[in-house]
Amino acid sequence: MRGLAGKYVLVTGGTRGIGKGVAERFLTEGSIVTIVGRHEDEAKKTVEELSAIGEIDYQIADLGKPETAEQVVEDFVARKGRIDILVNVAGIQIRKWATDFSIEEFNRVLDVNLKSYYFASRTAFKYMRKQGGGSIVCISSGNSNKYTSRRSAYNIAKTAVNGLVGTLAVEWARFGVRINGVAPGYVATEMIKHGVEEGIIDVDSIMSVTPMKRMMSPEEIGNCVVFLASDEASGVTGQTLFCDGGWDMCALPEPEVLPEE
């Protein structure tokens, strides 16, 4: 992809799952990558693994506080001297009925999944504007457009992420800063494994409305992210690209019968 080699990339939530897949794709493009996560052991392990591909390090932070999201970007720029690409991936799910959410739980989901994206993005923008441009990609979700119960705070946060991407794209395009989103369908990460264990995520019912009949891989999400961040997408801003095996387009479970050849 054009425009990624040698670029300084910050990936929040890059220590595992989708963010790790995103970090790996940037490394294969020759970018210099920093991943951010909560747990040092996990971050260290991922850096050790991925440093076979390219230059990568980590920062530890709890992005559940807006000030921290700003500080993470400030620390990155203080260490690297610039920021070319920011990918907001960090996210959590709390699965319970809307009537059971405590105010703290509701706020926590919005803080990590939405507010950290906003505050990290505008801090990155400050530097990207001075540098003459940059690119930001936010990880949304299929749940920004199709909703399942017992995930209200998450669904609300992800729907707002699409709005954040659109509105900041309008504000920042004139400064050469693009911002786009990628909305994954189901990806077999720790987040989804926990949901299956809790008995809240049912893989069969997901597959019944997923035309490709499979989950996505972190690499497939990473492919979309590197495209949107690269110069190949130089005319694209404010968009959310659904990488979900067709789930977003599928109204009802499809019949098992197939057309005759």
Ligand SMILES: NC(=O)c1ccc[n+]([C@@H]2O[C@H](COP(=O)([O-])OP(=O)(O)OC[C@H]3O[C@@H](n4cnc5c(N)ncnc54)[C@H](O)[C@@H]3O)[C@@H](O)[C@H]2O)c1
């Ligand atoms: N897995 C899926 O099917 C799926 C589908 C759609 C969207 N997503 C989104 O993709 C993103 C990554 O999800 P995943 O499945 O890889 O999850 P995961 O639980 O495997 O990884 C989450 C990452 O976010 C980081 N993180 C979480 N809370 C944080 C905090 N307070 N401060 C700093 N870092 C924090 C973790 O350290 C980790 O690196 C999330 O935004 C999620 O909502 C996932």
